Structure formats: C-alpha cells, structure tokens
Amino acid sequence: MQFSIYRYNPETDKKPRMQDYELEIEAGSDMMLLDALIALKEQDPTLAFRRSCREGVCGSDGLNINGKNGLACITPVSALKGKKVIVRPLPGLPVIRDLVVDMAQFYRQYEKIRPYLINNDEPPAREHLQSPEDRAKLDGLYECILCACCSTACPSFWWNPDKFVGPSGLLQAYRFLIDSRDTETSSRLADLDDAYSLFRCRGIMNCVDVCPKGLNPTRAIGHIRSMMLQQGL
Amino acid sequence: MVTSATSFGRSGLHDWVIQRVTAVVLAAYVIYLAAFVFSAESLEFIVWQGLFGKLWFKIFSLLALASLCFHAWIGMWIVSTDYIKPTGIRMVFQVLVILACFAFLIWGAQIFWSV
Numbered sequence: 001m002q003f004s005i006y007r008y009n010p011e012t013d014k015k016p017r018m019q020d021y022e023l024e025i026e027a028g029s030d031m032m033l034l035d036a037l038i039a040l041k042e043q044d045p046t047l048a049f050r051r052s053c054r055e056g057v058c059g060s061d062g063l064n065i066n067g068k069n070g071l072a073c074i075t076p077v078s079a080l081k082g083k084k085v086i087v088r089p090l091p092g093l094p095v096i097r098d099l100v101v102d103m104a105q106f107y108r109q110y111e112k113i114r115p116y117l118i119n120n121d122e123p124p125a126r127e128h129l130q131s132p133e134d135r136a137k138l139d140g141l142y143e144c145i146l147c148a149c150c151s152t153a154c155p156s157f158w159w160n161p162d163k164f165v166g167p168s169g170l171l172q173a174y175r176f177l178i179d180s181r182d183t184e185t186s187s188r189l190a191d192l193d194d195a196y197s198l199f200r201c202r203g204i205m206n207c208v209d210v211c212p213k214g215l216n217p218t219r220a221i222g223h224i225r226s227m228m229l230q231q232g233l
Numbered sequence: 234m235v236t237s238a239t240s241f242g243r244s245g246l247h248d249w250v251i252q253r254v255t256a257v258v259l260a261a262y263v264i265y266l267a268a269f270v271f272s273a274e275s276l277e278f279i280v281w282q283g284l285f286g287k288l289w290f291k292i293f294s295l296l297a298l299a300s301l302c303f304h305a306w307i308g309m310w311i312v313s314t315d316y317i318k319p320t321g322i323r324m325v326f327q328v329l330v331i332l333a334c335f336a337f338l339i340w341g342a343q344i345f346w347s348v
Contacts, residue, residue, distance in 0.1 A: 156315070159314075159315040159316070160314070160315070163235045190234070191234055192234075192245070193234070193244050193245050193246050194234050194235045194236070194237065194244070194245045195235065195237045195240045195245045195248060195310075195311075195314075196235040196237070196245070196314075197234070197235055197245070198245060199245035199246070199248065199249050200311075225246075225249070228246050229246065229250070232244075232246050232247075232250075
C-alpha cells in the first residue's frame with residue numbers, strides 16, 4: 001500500500017513536501033492507520049507524529065487523512081480509498097514537525113469558556129447531587145476528547161482562530177451551561193455574546209462530519225443560541 | 234468577549250436576530266412582488282403607480298429596503314472580517330459598505346415617496 005505523507009522540519013526545510021512510502025499489508029488485515037504509521041516510522045525514524053492510547057480515547061493522533069480529519073488509531077487502513085493514502089497534519093494550526101501541530105491556539109479557546117464547574121452556592125455537606133434526568137443532558141457533550149478534528153475542519157476557525165471559540169470549545173461551553181450544578185449560566189452566556197466567539201459559526205457542519213466520537217457541536221451551538229435568545233428577549 | 238468597532242450592533246445575539254428578521258421581511262417582500270407581477274393582467278404604468286402609490290406599500294417597500302441595508306451591513310461586515318486581513322483595507326471596505334447602505338436607504342426613501 002502506498003502512502004504520501006506531509007514532511008516538514010521548520011529548522012532545516014524551506015518549505016513542506018510530500019514524501020512517498022510503501023508498506024506491505026496483508027490482504028484482509030484489520031490494521032489501523034496508526035499501526036501503519038508506526039511501521040513506516042521503523043522504515044524512516046525521522047517521521048514524527050503524536051500518539052498515546054492508540055484506541056480513540058486520548059485524542060493525540062488527530063490527522064488529515066485523505067482530506068478528512070480523523071483519528072489515525074481508529075481509522076482502518078482497509079477503509080481508505082484511492083491509490084495512495086494522503087496523510088497531512090490537522091489543517092490551520094502551525095506545524096511543529098511533520099504531522100505534529102502546535103495546539104496552543106486551540107487550547108486557548110478551550111480555556112476561554114471556563115471548562116470547569118462553578119458553583120457559588122453554599123457547599124453541600126457531601127456533594128452536589130444531580131437527578132438522572134439532569135445528568136442525561138450531559139450525554140453527547142462530556143465525551144469530547146479535545147482531539148481538535150472538528151475545530152481544525154471549520155473554516156470559521158481557520159479565518160479567526162484567535163476570536164472564534166470553535167466547535168470543540170462551544171460543545172464544552174454548552175456542557176457547563178446545561179449542567180444543573182453550575183451557577184454561572186448568565187455570565188457564561190454574556191462571555192459568548194459578541195460577533196465572533198459563538199456567532200461566527202455559520203452552520204457549515206464540518207465539525208459534525210468529522211467528529212471521531214460522533215458528537216454534534218452544531219446542535220450544541222444551536223442550543224446556546226436558544227438559551228441566549230430566551231435571556232435576551 | 235471579543236470587541237468589534239464597525240459591526241452593526243454591539244452584541245452578537247443582536248446582529249444574529251436582526252439578520253434573521255430582515256431576511257424574513259425581504260422574503261415576504263420578494264414573494265409579494267412576484268405574486269403581484271404574475272397575477273396582474275397587465276403591467277402598465279398605471280398598475281405600477283397603483284401599487285407603489287399606496288401608503289402601506291410605501292412603508293412595506295421602505296421596510297424592505299431598510300432590511301436590505303441592515304442585512305448587507307451585518308453580512309458584508311462578517312465577510313470582510315473573514316476574508317480581508319489587512320486592517321487598513323478592511324476598515325476602508327467596512328466604512329464604504331456602511332456609507333453605501335445609508336446613501337441607498339435615503340435615496341430609496343426619496344424615490345418611494347415621490348410616487
């Protein structure tokens with residue numbers, strides 16, 4: 001099987017290039033793309049990429065695979081079409097080396113939404129209790145692993161990565177807005193009420209298309225707008 | 234919270250709501266006008282004057298034009314903040330759009346009320 005992989009070392013290379021690799025893969029193999037990359041790294045130890053849990057939980061190996069963002073560790077090589085598998089780093093973020101990108105911008109947006117529970121009430125004797133119904137509202141939100149596949153597939157995030165929170169951050173923002181134990185709903189909404197942070201989402205839905213966990217940031221963004229509208233009318 | 238100086242409103246929610254309300258007004262105006270054109274037996278001067286001479290239609294027309302101007306201000310501002318990166322060119326573009334919207338609105342009002 002043939003691979004074409006993005007190579008760039010800012011310290012030595014003037015510009016990025018695509019390098020071809022070939023790997024023997026047995027027919028009927030259930031190899032994942034991450035396994036293939038690890039095998040290619042044995043051929044060429046200079047190839048750099050991130051990986052950790054190798055089972056779609058840590059979110060380290062988000063890559064642009066044949067033009068679509070996804071996690072290498074849960075992408076079967078057998079599912080990849082075309083003569084050559086084209087692997088690039090996540091688009092829109094600065095490349096540190098080869099397939100490794102600088103996620104600082106992405107984390108800055110995540111930090112902005114205050115991704116932690118804030119409760120200003122008197123602390124309960126043991127713990128903040130939540131009904132099963134209220135807990136169910138967090139399903140489809142808390143599962144985000146911050147792999148950045150969605151935000152780096154979003155044109156609005158490409159154009160304004162410093163101002164638009166991005167699908168991942170907004171999904172997390174809604175996770176705390178809808179949490180029955182959080183008391184900062186109003187100030188969280190106020191923080192998002194500018195022309196960029198939330199409203200730069202134009203409903204392109206690339207985020208929904210690429211999310212390796214099957215989450216729906218566009219729906220969460222719609223819910224945040226509804227909450228804002230209910231407060232603002 | 235990100236600040237913006239030349240956007241239509243000061244709040245993202247405000248611009249978002251205005252964008253949607255003006256879109257509905259524009260759709261209603263276009264549908265009404267299209268229905269009028271297709272249902273009219275003839276489209277002579279007197280028929281047009283009969284339509285545009287009515288006070289309620291003058292108000293409807295002005296409302297549609299105002300909606301177009303606000304919609305364009307918000308929309309073009311968003312396009313410019315996505316695609317025009319140099320601050321100087323972006324500012325000139327945004328100011329030109331705002332001035333054009335204002336000029337077209339006054340000009341249009343004058344036309345509607347001269348019928």
